[in-house]
Amino acid sequence: MEKILKRLIGENTTCDFKEFLERKQYKSWLKSVSAFANGIGGSLFFGVNDDGEVVGLKDAKSDTEFISDKIKNIIDPIPDFELKSIQTENGKTVLELHIPSGSMTPYYFVNSGSRIAFIRIGDESVIASSGQLSSLVLKSRNVTYDSLPTEYTLKDMTFEKLAKTYEKQTNLSFKEKLLRSFSLVTDKGFLTNAGVLFADQCPFRHSSLYCTRWSGIHKDDAKDSREYQGNLLTLLNAGEQFVDLHNLKGWIKLSNRRLNTPDYSSRAVFEALVNAFIHRDYSELGSEVHIDIYDDRLVIYSPGGMFDGSLIQDRNLDDVSSKRRNPILADVFSQLNFMEKRGSGLRKICNESAKLPGFSRAKEPRFRSQATSFYTELLNNNYKKHINDPVNDPVNDPVNDPVRLQNLLQLDLITLLKEDPTITRPELCERLNVSLATIRRALAQLKNLKLIERVGSDKSGHWNVSNIIEKN
Structure with missing residues (x-):
């Protein structure tokens, strides 16, 4: 027992x-x-x-x-x-x-x-x-949001964007009967919610994307900010273009030449955006997908946590099931060859990022979920902190060591404990928007890793953060 x-x-x-x-x-x-x-x-x-x-x-x-x-x-x-x-x-x-x-x-x-x-x-x-x-x-009722019929009919909408994308991706002609095969239209001719989300004239206000390039590593001044609204394929293209605009190129010096390397893997960004649009909770009206680009990272936010109620930061990516909140949307993206059916999107984001020249484990993507949100964080492959400051060297900083720190919450905790060693657990809950039980569990994990220790009592004590990395 x-x-x-x-x-x-x-x-x-x-x-x-x-x-x-x-x-x-x-x-x-x-x-x-x-x-x-x-x-x-x-x-x-x-x-x-x-x-x-x-x-x-x-x-x-x-x-x-x-x-x-x-x-x-x-x-x-x-x-x-x-x-x-x-x-x-x-x-x-x-x-x-x-x-x-x-x-x-x-x-x-x-x-x-x-x-x-x-x-x-x-x-x-x-x-x-x-x-x-x-x-x-x-x-x-054994139904999903994307399968619900709407008041819109085929007479109200067109699907030219979907048709062109399908023909380009599959080399097959797109016929109207596919709309029913894809469950975008009911037998009575009414569009489902999935159908509206793929229609050229998509009227859903919550089918939108907010993109911001921030100055620095915090949400201070915005260098570039854009809002997009439309069908999912339009939003996917807009997101790719915005990231590509700000995806700068660095270089690595080789023996006889320079090797150019982008900040982010375009394919990893694509996979992350597809994941955000497919798995988001569309019943949360007034919310939208966000792309926030900082000097050191790119964060994609999607409304809706894990469909099974678990927290992605507590899961092994290889064991995450392929349960889908919006199976019709997922199936259409699969038909377009934009994703695989077996639910390997998060692992592919990691694998595609690892293909970048000069990639190190310290730059592995991170994932975090809460009750109503999911975050994908891609680290800038070219970002360097102050070169002459060994504490801020990404190679030697325990905050950036993926062997020791396995999720984004742990990284956020380390940062806050460094900024304010006297910060309380309730204050950590408020700053990170997570429960007290989650904070206690994450602190216990960091203690077990010998990355932090509590000195003194809970009321008058403080936190010590270690600068030592223990490699496996």
Whole structure:
């Protein structure tokens, strides 16, 4: 049993530990029941502390009855669930409450006149936003946003951009019947949301792209700022052109010549933009894809976190599933040979960046997600900090070492702790827009890597950041 729990510690999206059954504050665990049923399912283990250590329950039978009763009376609709009593080798009892993914979403926590639906983000159960509620309603109907029919018909729209792109990419002629084959038009002649997003006259205001080239490494003064609105192919082309405009060329001195090298891999940028347009949450009205270019990096922001509720910074890129929020959009881009079907986009971004001349592991792309956002960060391959400052040398700076720092959140934490060693955990939450649990986990990871240490108490102490890199 202990071995199983240790394995589950890393699977925070589908696992929750409770040291004991909270009877008065039952919302503390019922919200996870709602979140698991609304997501990909999961299990709560009662009698296990936060570290995965088995402490056991005093009266497992009574706890079982209480859990079952509260789920039936508080969660609406009642989800499927299974309660299992587990005896450990040392005689302690643990209760596993397993909740599979539900088909009647959203599942609400109902109490005192309020109805709240929760979703799972990383290791937390959080209140679903209005956009996420809409997605849960669609899930219960077994439909996706991009498949919903609209009021627009083929008479209202044209698809010349899509037709030309298809013919160029496939060397095949584009015929109107493909619109139905691609699920862009229903049998009754109405465009789906996906159809509108590919139409030449796309009227969706949220189908837009904001591009900014900033001066320096922060959002201070903008050198160039442009806004684009239109169908997805238009936005994809506009994004490529904007990055190409600011994708400067450096050079590497070889024995007999100079080798030119761009700041960013054009193919990696293309893959990142395709990923942003395909996987973004279009139900979040008033949001759009952003490209922000700084001196040292390029960041692409897309509305909507990971579709399964996990955090990309906690995942191995090779193990990320190919679940898609917008399968029709993904299929059309696949038909255009703009992406592969097996969901290898993030890994390809890394592989294409690695092809740049002079590339080092310190320049590997980084990915970070939150409940309603996804960030792809490409590091400028030609950017150098102050050459005469060994602390700021990208080769020797632990902040830039991918062997030690595996995600963007860790990098942001290191930066903030260097700027203000007395910064508190709540302040870190506010600055980075993440939960306290996420901050605690990231700080623990940095401590284990011996990159930071806490000196003194939580109230009056400070953080020490190490400048030593330990190579694998």
